[in-house]
Amino acid sequence: MLAKAFEDFAGSIQVNNIEDINTKFISITKRLNLSYWETDSKTDHSYKVGSLGRQTAVKGVSDLDMLFVLPPNLYTKYNNYQGNGQSALLQSVKGEIKRKYPNTIIRGDGQVVVITFSRYVVEVCPVFERNDGSYTYPDSSNGGKWKRTDPLLEIGESKYMIEHTNENFKYVCQMVRAWKNHVGFKMGGLLIDTLVHNFFNRHPIYTSAEFHNYLSLFKDLFSYFKGLDKGQKYWNALGSNQQVYNKGGVFVEKAEDAYNELKDFNEDSENLYEVLQGLFGKNMPIPETLQKSAEGRDFTNTFLDKQQFIEELFPVDIKFSLEIDCEVKQNGFRETLLRTLLRNRSPLLINKELTFFVAKNEFEEKELPYEIYWKVRNRGSEAIKRNMKRGEILKGSETKVERTSFKGGHFVECYIIYNGVCVARDSIDVPIALDTYNSK
Structure with a gap:
């Protein structure tokens, strides 16, 4: 399966x-x-x-x-x-x-x-x-x-690796791109192909891998990524050995998150497909036998569910960094920023006004026209009971105002759309009146 x-x-x-x-x-x-x-x-x-x-x-x-x-x-x-x-x-x-x-x-x-x-x-x-x-x-x-x-040497080496690994090199490079596009961080394509190339050289056992080996493969791949030095300025590209720059090494932290999510799972683990879809996006299928609507398993659509996915509305090709944050207010007065609460593991209480805003938008530097879309998703038993799971993706501006109305592990996402393509995205958890939560 x-x-x-x-x-x-x-x-x-x-x-x-x-x-x-x-x-x-x-x-x-x-x-x-x-x-x-x-x-x-x-x-x-x-x-x-x-x-x-x-x-x-x-x-x-x-x-x-x-x-x-x-x-x-x-x-x-x-x-x-x-x-x-x-x-x-x-x-x-x-x-x-x-x-x-x-x-x-x-x-x-x-x-x-x-x-x-x-x-x-x-x-x-x-x-x-x-x-x-x-x-x-x-x-x-x-x-x-x-x-x-000298890109033709890179093309030649890539074609060799595709043939040498029975297309595993191609599929893994593509799945890493899908992970990058879904999680929403910038990582250049040549850097992806170079690091996957290095991974196969370090782990030749996966040269002949079959799809049933891919859970183990990605555990080892994310482990390899997270062990790299995020401060390293460049790697030598496959084939050409030209310098491929790191540009911040965000992928190292994202790989550590991915590894921690996957490390304890095996093929028979409960919620495995929920975790895989959380890493790779909607194109990672859920077997029909597991597509059940249940509290805490919010990854499938029920008949009344309004949730939309950006991949269904626009092509997604993340090339720019985006960061959103949120002002938490009470009676019109600013108390703090939501990411500060998340870092301090402080509770977010009911009846707060939340103003989500774009804190950093790298695409602005291009000085090209773009659009902003937002998604608010409510999760948990109260959202189900009130039929307020929401999840529509709507065009907006640089700010979006919401209120903390009821308990649940909600989240908000923001997307930058240019020329009909989603080129940047970010999300933030909104854990209302919960004791524990996970910050993205």
Whole structure:
């Protein structure tokens, strides 16, 4: 039963818009070949890179990274450019793509040209081939400079690992992405693939794993992740050995939480599937024989349950950090912040006014339009008795006001939506009049 659940989970998170992405890839390649190589080839000089190129992307992926190799004489032209030659190169590529998509939002963004389609973007990085087979690409920031990249070695190593592990490498990389997207923290795709690659090298027993081994595999994987140094600045990428930066190491703490939730479970443990769904999201299936509505097992929908899941409304591809908090007030006066109560394990009493707010939104730095959605979920016997479990996902603003009306282990979630994709999320527990609770 557990093996079937993991197998179905793996199938449910595969990329589901690959045909549309491939169509855009081909049309952009053809346009750039016409512009720079005087050929109408749909394949020459162009490569899918990133998670799609490494075949580790999941459903909801919101970007296609592609390299386009330019004629070598253009490097001399833009390297000798008076001013920021790297920026001028990006503007040239932008202008040529605009000829194909005149009504589409296209912008230069530091190192790439970004084409915004509905629910995903294509990032085109123009490059020049070097003698060693790697590539030089433009970075227009701080006056402009050239940098080196070698993603084809990463793609080659990923393909080798997929074959060498009978696709286990691919599935585990994808499931880690699903965990990251559901829990809601930033962890780059190349870092995920690199660390999973390192894990398989350290634990070769899982090279030939089958789906019934995945509970043990993920216990060991989360144990490996939580043992890493969150202060380490970078790891060497699979295949290319280029530096992949850590950016805060939030995944280490999240992995420790995940390990602690899983460590004592076996295939026959009660509530195992509730825990797995709490880690990996709604796409982790619950066997039909276990889908029972009962107090304290709030993970399935009853006929009257209004709960919605963000994965059912928008593709989810977490790329930015989001943090929410809550002001706790009594009679209009602020008493404290909810996260302070959670840290101090102090009780949250009934009849308080709660003002939830966005404390940190990394996406704001992009200076692009976005929307905010909120979800309030009430749990426990009182919520069931009053038929007030709620759980709808509604569009809102940077604040949301609620009241502590009755006991229960409630929670609130917030989502940042850009171009029809959830790119950041956070949640906070609201344990009203309970002796114990868990802070996220």
